Amino acid sequence: MRNFGKYVLSAVTGGVIGAAATWLWSNRPGTARLMGSWGNYPKVAAQLHTFQTIAELRQILKNVHSAIPRGNGRSYGDSALAPHMISSLNYNKFLSFDTQAGIIHCQAGVLLSEILEVTVAKGWFLPVTPGTKLITVGGAIASDVHGKSQHKAGNFSDHLVSMELMLADGSIVTCSPEQNNELFWTTCGGMGLTGVILSATMHLIPIETAYIRQESLRADNLDHLMDLFEESESWMYSVAWIDCLTKGNGMGRGYIMRGEHATLTDLAGDSRRKYPLEPRWKPKLIVPFDFPEFFLNSFIIKAFNFVLYHKNPKKVVKSVIDYDEFFYPLDVIYQWNRIYGPRGFTQYQFILPTENSRAGMKAIMQKITDSNMGSFLAVLKLYGPQRGYLPFAMAGYSLALDFPIRDGLFDFLDELDKLVLSYGGRLYLTKDARMSAAMFKETYPQLETFLQNLQQINPNDKFRSRQSDRVGLTK
Amino acid sequence: MGHVLILGATSDMAQALAYRYAQEGYQVTLAARQIEPLTALVSDLQIRYQAKVAALAFEATDYASHATFYANLATPPNVVICVFGYLGEQAKAQEDFAESEKIIATNYVGAVSILNIVANDFESRQSGCIIGISSVAGDRGRQSNYIYGSAKAGFTAYLSGLRNRLAKSQVQVLTVKPGFVRTRMTEKLKLPPFITATPTQVANQIYRAHQAKRDVLYTLWMWQFIMLIIRHIPEFIFKRLSL
Ligand SMILES: Cc1cc2nc3c(=O)[nH]c(=O)nc-3n(C[C@H](O)[C@H](O)[C@H](O)COP(=O)(O)OP(=O)(O)OC[C@H]3O[C@@H](n4cnc5c(N)ncnc54)[C@H](O)[C@@H]3O)c2cc1C
Numbered sequence: 046m047r048n049f050g051k052y053v054l055s056a057v058t059g060g061v062i063g064a065a066a067t068w069l070w071s072n073r074p075g076t077a078r079l080m081g082s083w084g085n086y087p088k089v090a091a092q093l094h095t096f097q098t099i100a101e102l103r104q105i106l107k108n109v110h111s112a113i114p115r116g117n118g119r120s121y122g123d124s125a126l127a128p129h130m131i132s133s134l135n136y137n138k139f140l141s142f143d144t145q146a147g148i149i150h151c152q153a154g155v156l157l158s159e160i161l162e163v164t165v166a167k168g169w170f171l172p173v174t175p176g177t178k179l180i181t182v183g184g185a186i187a188s189d190v191h192g193k194s195q196h197k198a199g200n201f202s203d204h205l206v207s208m209e210l211m212l213a214d215g216s217i218v219t220c221s222p223e224q225n226n227e228l229f230w231t232t233c234g235g236m237g238l239t240g241v242i243l244s245a246t247m248h249l250i251p252i253e254t255a256y257i258r259q260e261s262l263r264a265d266n267l268d269h270l271m272d273l274f275e276e277s278e279s280w281m282y283s284v285a286w287i288d289c290l291t292k293g294n295g296m297g298r299g300y301i302m303r304g305e306h307a308t309l310t311d312l313a314g315d316s317r318r319k320y321p322l323e324p325r326w327k328p329k330l331i332v333p334f335d336f337p338e339f340f341l342n343s344f345i346i347k348a349f350n351f352v353l354y355h356k357n358p359k360k361v362v363k364s365v366i367d368y369d370e371f372f373y374p375l376d377v378i379y380q381w382n383r384i385y386g387p388r389g390f391t392q393y394q395f396i397l398p399t400e401n402s403r404a405g406m407k408a409i410m411q412k413i414t415d416s417n418m419g420s421f422l423a424v425l426k427l428y429g430p431q432r433g434y435l436p437f438a439m440a441g442y443s444l445a446l447d448f449p450i451r452d453g454l455f456d457f458l459d460e461l462d463k464l465v466l467s468y469g470g471r472l473y474l475t476k477d478a479r480m481s482a483a484m485f486k487e488t489y490p491q492l493e494t495f496l497q498n499l500q501q502i503n504p505n506d507k508f509r510s511r512q513s514d515r516v517g518l519t520k
Numbered sequence: 521m522g523h524v525l526i527l528g529a530t531s532d533m534a535q536a537l538a539y540r541y542a543q544e545g546y547q548v549t550l551a552a553r554q555i556e557p558l559t560a561l562v563s564d565l566q567i568r569y570q571a572k573v574a575a576l577a578f579e580a581t582d583y584a585s586h587a588t589f590y591a592n593l594a595t596p597p598n599v600v601i602c603v604f605g606y607l608g609e610q611a612k613a614q615e616d617f618a619e620s621e622k623i624i625a626t627n628y629v630g631a632v633s634i635l636n637i638v639a640n641d642f643e644s645r646q647s648g649c650i651i652g653i654s655s656v657a658g659d660r661g662r663q664s665n666y667i668y669g670s671a672k673a674g675f676t677a678y679l680s681g682l683r684n685r686l687a688k689s690q691v692q693v694l695t696v697k698p699g700f701v702r703t704r705m706t707e708k709l710k711l712p713p714f715i716t717a718t719p720t721q722v723a724n725q726i727y728r729a730h731q732a733k734r735d736v737l738y739t740l741w742m743w744q745f746i747m748l749i750i751r752h753i754p755e756f757i758f759k760r761l762s763l
């Protein structure tokens with residue numbers, strides 16, 4: 046009788062486990078699944094390959110016909126999308142950190158957030174940081190990213206000592222501005238097309254505190270905002286938030302935030318001075334699911350912008366805030382991109398040369414406000430020149446806007462492209478999901494040199510993405 | 521501060537354990553037959569956690585070297601985790617005794633050799649914790665891997681006897697029986713995700729079981745239940761199953 050009970054028990058549980066296992070079996074890793082990047086548009090049936098050692102990476106390169114390196118998928122469009130993607134996320138070890146000289150050497154999958162966790166407490170900060178710290182070192186180099194300090198500190202790659210790269214044939218090359226410099230500058234901003242970045246050594250900048258002394262100034266319209274930018278050129282960091290929905294005289298009203306690393310003196314009389322390099326921990330908010338599409342109707346966007354604008358009635362507001370709050374306000378809301386719903390969104394970031402900035406920005410903003418296509422965020426920034434062969438930056442102004450994907454959007458963006466082109470501007474590849482090859486060709490003046498170099502480095506298009514195929518960087 | 525010695529440190533599970541213990545403030549000694557692949561792990565642990573970390577050469581089947589290896593440690597450890605193991609190939613082991621021998625030597629004889637030495641040290645110091653990574657495969661022999669399974673069964677019995685011996689000396693002995701774990705050992709196998717752990721999950725469970733002074737740990741928890749059933753299937757049925 047006791048035995049009989051056992052049979053029943055085992056038969057039942059065996060059945061349950063078997064069913065669960067079969068059901069889950071179909072979800073096993075290693076098979077292709079639909080993947081997107083930050084904008085959730087486009088999505089590509091892709092297989093993700095990971096590696097922890099050089100030997101494993103070589104094996105992957107042998108096994109696939111073509112692939113694209115991928116970091117943390119924080120590019121918005123299809124820069125890091127292809128049927129085979131080689132993720133660096135498991136290749137993420139720190140190799141050395143010279144706390145005296147402020148030089149750090151790490152593998153390419155290390156996130157900028159992890160660097161900050163290690164270096165800030167020792168009095169060192171990233172020389173350049175974009176608006177999210179959840180990107181890899183490899184991604185930062187391949188898109189040659191910039192931050193609020195672009196006008197003064199340049200781009201991420203300007204601070205590299207050297208890097209190591211695995212080429213299509215599996216060989217490993219070290220390059221720097223001195224050694225193999227053509228390879229170096231083709232890789233910086235080269236969108237992963239030259240090979241897999243393995244590790245990088247970079248300079249950090251010294252800080253006395255983990256805080257930023259910030260001033261935020263209100264501007265009544267676009268001209269006013271640009272005046273404030275030019276007035277703030279000597280500040281290390283500057284960026285402006287723009288309300289793109291207001292028409293007429295107030296068009297382009299917004300805020301400029303400018304900042305400097307706070308010194309100990311800036312923290313005088315402040316309780317935070319006791320642990321100047323250890324800002325307090327803050328909780329995270331999470332957007333747990335895709336928002337339904339109606340959420341983003343233009344009424345809500347208007348209300349949102351209005352609240353932000355009137356939150357702050359004074360002309361200048363000074364504060365000392367921790368670096369997370371200053372640089373990464375959006376990282377606090379984990380996966381905020383899901384707020385745009387299942388169809389996803391795209392970011393349209395363009396830059397115009399200084400001489401055309403005022404007229405051009407106004408014309409383009411006019412078109413956007415008239416369109417009612419709605420943009421949740423619009424960010425304006427003053428830039429200086431950039432090195433490399435596919436630089437996005439130039440002396441001028443850039444505006445970045447988010448657009449939820451909807452019918453008619455791409456036709457509208459094609460119209461905007463024409464305007465950007467006519468004012469001598471260009472679009473940022475790492476945000477792009479839809480620019481035409483013709484637009485790209487006309488707006489990236491050193492494209493020919495880049496392609497000639499690429500022909501030597503990646504002759505058979507071993508490294509290619511959906512984007513590189515689309516804009517004609519690969520065939 | 522604690523000092524953990526991890527034997528078989530190039531494995532994914534060992535690496536996850538090294539992160540967890542370093543994060544908790546332990547000094548970490550990594551022992552593996554090749555130490556060159558550990559260079560990046562050593563620097564990473566030092567930089568991320570300011571941990572004291574060293575890598576040493578250790579060959580599990582070179583029994584004669586074990587006493588010297590242990591005596592040469594700069595400071596005596598108070599936690600020793602025996603992670604090394606060798607799955608081998610069942611079919612090959614049936615044909616070729618050398619393969620069987622390697623499986624038994626690595627999973628059982630090597631572990632006994634080094635842990636005998638550790639046990640005597642901990643017994644005389646009246647403290648310490650020995651963690652042995654055995655396997656659910658040791659709970660019942662199955663045709664698909666009984667050479668490996670029997671070596672792990674031997675190891676499980678060894679650990680249980682050791683625990684019995686050392687209980688009065690305040691030495692903890694923790695037997696870990698992982699189910700499926702997604703590591704290099706299993707990368708070619710198709711494992712059902714629901715009952716497959718990541719090395720990090722296993723490491724976290726081991727750390728907690730160590731702190732809670734537990735004796736036996738199944739990772740993931742479902743495996744305790746699954747093995748309960750498997751152990752109780754009557755032999756006349758079990759022998760007909762293709763497991
Ligand atoms: C909220 C938010 C704010 C942002 N703000 C800014 C900003 O202020 N300034 C700015 O410049 N960018 C900004 N970005 C864009 C982001 O910094 C870049 O897209 C960055 O490249 C993403 O890095 P990743 O590690 O996620 O790389 P992915 O998105 O995975 O890849 C980006 C590109 O890098 C290549 N790549 C990645 N790893 C490697 C490697 N190991 N070797 C070779 N190529 C590689 C890929 O092939 C791809 O072309 C922002 C993004 C978000 C989501």
Ligand SMILES: NC(=O)c1ccc[n+]([C@@H]2O[C@H](COP(=O)([O-])OP(=O)(O)OC[C@H]3O[C@@H](n4cnc5c(N)ncnc54)[C@H](OP(=O)(O)O)[C@@H]3O)[C@@H](O)[C@H]2O)c1
Pocket residue numbers: 527528529530531532533534552553554578579580581603604605606607626653654655656697698699700701702703704705706
């Ligand atoms: N993965 C699973 O599903 C699973 C399930 C149950 C139990 N386990 C057990 O968990 C432990 C860790 O396994 P894992 O999955 O992480 O597998 P793994 O990556 O294959 O690890 C095996 C480790 O043992 C080392 N090793 C093998 N022979 C050795 C020897 N003679 N001397 C010294 N070191 C030796 C290997 O070193 P090298 O790098 O030099 O080869 C490697 O570090 C093993 O004991 C395994 O039996 C694993």
